[in-house]
Amino acid sequence: MKAIDRTIGGSPIGAAAEDKWTSIRSKKMILRKALRAALRALNLAGLLALVLIFAMPFVWMISTSLKTLPETMIFPPEWIPKSPVWQNYADAWNTGPFLRYFVNSVVIAVGILILQMLTIIPASYAFARYKFKGSNFLFGIVMVTLMIPAQLIFLPVYLELSAFKLLNTHLGLILPFASSAFGIFLLRQAFMQISDELLEAARLDQAAEWKIIIKIMVPMVKPVLVTFALFSFIAHWNDYFWPLVMTTNETARTLPLGIAKIREVEGVATWNILMAGNLILVAPILVVFFLSQRQIIKAFVYNGVK
Amino acid sequence: MTVWEKLRPYGMVAPAIIIFALFFIYPIFYMIYLSMFDWNFVSPTKTYVGFQNFKDLLAEPDFRQVLSNTTVYTVLTVTLTTGIALLLALWMNRKSFFHGFVQGAIFSPHIISLVSISLLWSWLMDPEYGLLNWVIGLAGFGKLEWLSHPSTSLISLVMVAVWKGLGYNALVFIAGLQSIPADIYEAASLDRSKPWTTFTKLILPMLSPTIFFLVIINMIGSFQVFETIAIMTQGGPVNSTNTLVYYIYEYGFRFFKIGYASAAGVILLVIVGILTMIYFKLLSNRVHYR
Numbered sequence: 001m002k003a004i005d006r007t008i009g010g011s012p013i014g015a016a017a018e019d020k021w022t023s024i025r026s027k028k029m030i031l032r033k034a035l036r037a038a039l040r041a042l043n044l045a046g047l048l049a050l051v052l053i054f055a056m057p058f059v060w061m062i063s064t065s066l067k068t069l070p071e072t073m074i075f076p077p078e079w080i081p082k083s084p085v086w087q088n089y090a091d092a093w094n095t096g097p098f099l100r101y102f103v104n105s106v107v108i109a110v111g112i113l114i115l116q117m118l119t120i121i122p123a124s125y126a127f128a129r130y131k132f133k134g135s136n137f138l139f140g141i142v143m144v145t146l147m148i149p150a151q152l153i154f155l156p157v158y159l160e161l162s163a164f165k166l167l168n169t170h171l172g173l174i175l176p177f178a179s180s181a182f183g184i185f186l187l188r189q190a191f192m193q194i195s196d197e198l199l200e201a202a203r204l205d206q207a208a209e210w211k212i213i214i215k216i217m218v219p220m221v222k223p224v225l226v227t228f229a230l231f232s233f234i235a236h237w238n239d240y241f242w243p244l245v246m247t248t249n250e251t252a253r254t255l256p257l258g259i260a261k262i263r264e265v266e267g268v269a270t271w272n273i274l275m276a277g278n279l280i281l282v283a284p285i286l287v288v289f290f291l292s293q294r295q296i297i298k299a300f301v302y303n304g305v306k
Numbered sequence: 307m308t309v310w311e312k313l314r315p316y317g318m319v320a321p322a323i324i325i326f327a328l329f330f331i332y333p334i335f336y337m338i339y340l341s342m343f344d345w346n347f348v349s350p351t352k353t354y355v356g357f358q359n360f361k362d363l364l365a366e367p368d369f370r371q372v373l374s375n376t377t378v379y380t381v382l383t384v385t386l387t388t389g390i391a392l393l394l395a396l397w398m399n400r401k402s403f404f405h406g407f408v409q410g411a412i413f414s415p416h417i418i419s420l421v422s423i424s425l426l427w428s429w430l431m432d433p434e435y436g437l438l439n440w441v442i443g444l445a446g447f448g449k450l451e452w453l454s455h456p457s458t459s460l461i462s463l464v465m466v467a468v469w470k471g472l473g474y475n476a477l478v479f480i481a482g483l484q485s486i487p488a489d490i491y492e493a494a495s496l497d498r499s500k501p502w503t504t505f506t507k508l509i510l511p512m513l514s515p516t517i518f519f520l521v522i523i524n525m526i527g528s529f530q531v532f533e534t535i536a537i538m539t540q541g542g543p544v545n546s547t548n549t550l551v552y553y554i555y556e557y558g559f560r561f562f563k564i565g566y567a568s569a570a571g572v573i574l575l576v577i578v579g580i581l582t583m584i585y586f587k588l589l590s591n592r593v594h595y596r
Contacts, residue, residue, distance in 0.1 A: 043397075046397070047398075047404065047405075047408050050394075050408055050411070050412060051407075051408055051411045051412075053469075054411045054412050054414065054415065054469075054473070055411055056437070057426055057427070057430055057437075058414075058426075060426075060429075060430065060437050061426050061429075064429065072435060073434075073435050074435070075434065075435050075439075075440070076440050076443070077435060077437055077440055118321070119321040119322040119325065120322060122317075122318035122319070122321070122322075123318055123319040123321070123322035123323070125318060126314075126315040126318035126319050127319065130314070130315040130318075132312070132315040132316065135315065138319055138323055141323055141326055141327070141331060142322070142323075142326065144330075144331070145326040145330045145331070147526070147578070147579075147582050148330050148334070148575075148578075149526055149529060149530035149551075149578065150330075150530075151530035151532055151551045152530065152551070152571060152574055152575060152578065153329075153330065153333040153334060153337060153571070154554075154555075155337065155340075155554060155558045155564065155567055155568060155571060156332075156333035156334075156336040156337045156340065156568070157329055157333050158558075159336070159340075159347075159564075160328075160329075160332075160333065160336070175325070175329070176325075176329040178321075178325045179321065179322040179325040179326065181326065181330075184322060209314070234417050237419075238417075238418065238419035238420065238421070239419075240419065240420055240421045240533050240536075240537075241532050241533060241536075244536075245555070245559070256419050256420075256421040256422075257421075259421055259422070259425070260421050260424075260425070260537055263425065263537075269432075271429050271432075271435075274425055274429070275425075275426070275429065278421075278422050278425050278426060281419055281421065281422050282418055282419070282422045285417055285418060285419075286414065286418070289410075289414060289417055290410070293410045294406075296417065297409070297410065297413055297477060300413075300416065300417075300474065300477075301474070301477040301478050301480075301481050
């Protein structure tokens, strides 16, 4: 632009015009710089707003859990309670047999995880690596299962478990999830990606097939296994629906049910006690999350999609 | 090939297939069977009624509202979650400590129990002392009833679902964006392709497997929504947030109309089945696989 402008009229442009040019140019540059700074500020403000939208509810939960009941009924709300009421946590814990809930939660989530590992590893390996008659049909069953929400068939499963006398037992809460179509789907893809050469080399060594699977193939898909394990444990630790539907008494009930029950027990909405109980449920998972955030996000997102 | 080698794959898939057959496949047929009976769970006799349960269901205004509630909830949740998540991903697709921190923050609701989220949001949405009314008050709006009014209850639940799902969806999109080879971007910028063209002609097609994955996952999740409804609204007020799974739950476990609840379950099964098939059909034509 500048070069063309200069030759307009066929005469060299005077010093004054030159000055004007640089000043316009520097003005433009200042403007551009300002624009960039504004954009950066906007970007930062946006990100901060985003953090607020997601962090504020949790901060509010902590704040409420330390208030007295009258303090929860102030509007506009106050963020910091006058003197923190730690007793709320003990009160929440004492609304029910929380030790039992806790043990049940651990037993059920761990039990499911172990059985899932035992069933999905061989199944996904067979689907990925062997050609056998009916494999398409059997994999069809896996895909259909993947598409069936567990919440759609709870009624017949309830009747089934009731016929097996498995209601209100740990086993009844574990068995329906002893395998996972999602896990098989994920792991099968991981097994398929392992190159054939590696397998052939191992086979040439005359190693037994099960040894090859355990010693060579499974370690190769370890990231996907860890992904799935984290996913499964958190999902079943948090689960409310299945234990709610499959239990009629406290024997096998889990933590989420205990927390939700606080609300039913009290006549008035005691939000301070409720939020204290809620924090008991949330805190361990949040702490683990912020300690190993990268791995967990990777587990849920990065390994899961490919 | 020895007999053992031929049988081995069957042995390996058997445990998983047995579990699926027992707890997923068989129950579906059992549910279809039950849907044709009148049974209260306690009585020893089931009375065959044919398709009467379905006729009753479809004639009942409450159930029609349940169907429309579920559809509205699913469509809103899936489009809002996927759409906003894509925008967030395009915005936040940068590798820095701060971006990592923000990503962690928006992801956190995904790993928290729905019980906690439901209780927390019930409190945030409390019409009298809730934080949300204070926040919109700062922006100059009057108090809303949120969950307590039929006109806002369903959208309030959608809000909670979007809040919970956004981080996960955004991070899956970011993973998708990062798997697009850098030289493709470079080629686009060398061609002086406009940002919008780059987005529609390049990024969007490359992301279509991710979009496919997310829409399916979100749809399945939304259709089986239960926890937030059971804890936050119990289907109310005046049936405005009653959805299919909660409806089946109420009819099965509170009114003990097993046949009736099963019929509703079969209808949900048909809807999910049709949607899934349409989706796969559409996608097999359109998805741009790498």
